[in-house]
Amino acid sequence: MNTLFMHCRPGFEGEVCAEISEHAAQLGVAGYAKGKPQSACAEFVCAEAEGAERLMAQLRFAQLIFPRQWARGTYIELPETDRISVLLAHLAELGRGFGSLWLEVLDSNDGKELSTFCRKFEVPLRKALEKAGRLVDNPSLPRLLLTFISGRRVFVGVAEANNSALWPMGIPRLKFPREAPSRSTLKLEEAWHQFIPREHWEQRLGDDMTGVDLGASPGGWTYQLVRRGMLVTAIDNGPMAESLMDTGLVQHLMADGFSWQPKQPVDWMVCDIVEKPARTTSLIETWLGEGLCREAVVNLKLPMKQRYTEVRRLLDRMEATFKARKVKVSIACKQLYHDREEVTCHLRRLDMKPR
Numbered sequence: 001m002n003t004l005f006m007h008c009r010p011g012f013e014g015e016v017c018a019e020i021s022e023h024a025a026q027l028g029v030a031g032y033a034k035g036k037p038q039s040a041c042a043e044f045v046c047a048e049a050e051g052a053e054r055l056m057a058q059l060r061f062a063q064l065i066f067p068r069q070w071a072r073g074t075y076i077e078l079p080e081t082d083r084i085s086v087l088l089a090h091l092a093e094l095g096r097g098f099g100s101l102w103l104e105v106l107d108s109n110d111g112k113e114l115s116t117f118c119r120k121f122e123v124p125l126r127k128a129l130e131k132a133g134r135l136v137d138n139p140s141l142p143r144l145l146l147t148f149i150s151g152r153r154v155f156v157g158v159a160e161a162n163n164s165a166l167w168p169m170g171i172p173r174l175k176f177p178r179e180a181p182s183r184s185t186l187k188l189e190e191a192w193h194q195f196i197p198r199e200h201w202e203q204r205l206g207d208d209m210t211g212v213d214l215g216a217s218p219g220g221w222t223y224q225l226v227r228r229g230m231l232v233t234a235i236d237n238g239p240m241a242e243s244l245m246d247t248g249l250v251q252h253l254m255a256d257g258f259s260w261q262p263k264q265p266v267d268w269m270v271c272d273i274v275e276k277p278a279r280t281t282s283l284i285e286t287w288l289g290e291g292l293c294r295e296a297v298v299n300l301k302l303p304m305k306q307r308y309t310e311v312r313r314l315l316d317r318m319e320a321t322f323k324a325r326k327v328k329v330s331i332a333c334k335q336l337y338h339d340r341e342e343v344t345c346h347l348r349r350l351d352m353k354p355r
Helices: 013-027 051-058 083-094 108-133 185-195 197-205 220-227 277-289 307-325
Strands: 005-007 031-034 041-044 069-077 100-104 143-148 152-160 210-214 231-235 250-253 265-269 292-300 327-336 340-349
Touching: 005 013, 005 051, 013 031, 013 041, 013 051, 013 307, 041 051, 051 069, 051 231, 069 143, 083 108, 083 143, 083 307, 100 152, 100 185, 108 143, 108 250, 152 307, 185 220, 185 292, 185 327, 185 340, 210 220, 220 231, 265 277, 277 340, 307 327, 307 340
Parallel strands: 100 143, 210 231, 210 265, 231 250, 265 292
Antiparallel strands: 005 041, 005 069, 031 041, 069 152, 143 152, 292 340, 327 340
16 A cells, blocks of 8 residues: 555646655655656555555645545456455455445546446446445545556555545546537636535625636636626627627626726636736736735646646745735645646635625
């Protein structure tokens, strides 16, 4: 159980390795990270058996930027037949029970081929685990995460349900609304799920609120605000979808998203403008620092190289800026499933009361 296994977007294995290595060094956990390019996964192999457990105990998964899912455990080889007996024997050695079971595959072509096998294998495996007393209805128990690398090789992992991904492999099952103007709408919908507890939606995403969408055209992110019943100011020199304008909830202003500002503070600012991340960071610092909005979801487009280093630098810069201005802002950052060469930031002014 000395290996920390992490899923990620293909092509970002190096960023996962850099990020987890930095955290491990800060926590004094010895080991090394490795990740094959385009494999959609990375590992941190700890020098000591309890190293992976220490990392997961002292880190919150929600604080990690590039991993989509994580678990501590080990690889085992399975026979061509009677795989369940081998898994049960391995779990018996762990001497513990689990509150839930997720069968996972990598976000790769090989992983997609394995997903059919996992769907068929899950039902008999679940029944066998329940019969053996290894899987019980107790949400306080850890989750059993089985990542199938092939039909014969599986990473048997463990993670706390409240300190791991919200969905298997970190991939949300969101359906694209046919009435939405663009598929980018799914990025903002995923951000709601990632950053705002579901029980807070009525309070923080209410229909009595106002929002601004910077760089709104054609309206993929505006659609999500309108869907929540908000009054939205859409800022873009490009056209907006007629279906959004017909709702009566959208005011379209043809202006530059980096220079326009509201006359009165709004509840939400969202922004998915393609721009250098440092310039977008300055925009965030202005809107949150000057109290132009209470919460924001903003995408930072990533450079070609040193992507984790650049994201970490910009996040540290924002924290220092807000501290210097003596304003309290919570900052969260994640590469969402629907993100590509970007990360999504959520910011909230903790010292601003709802209107």
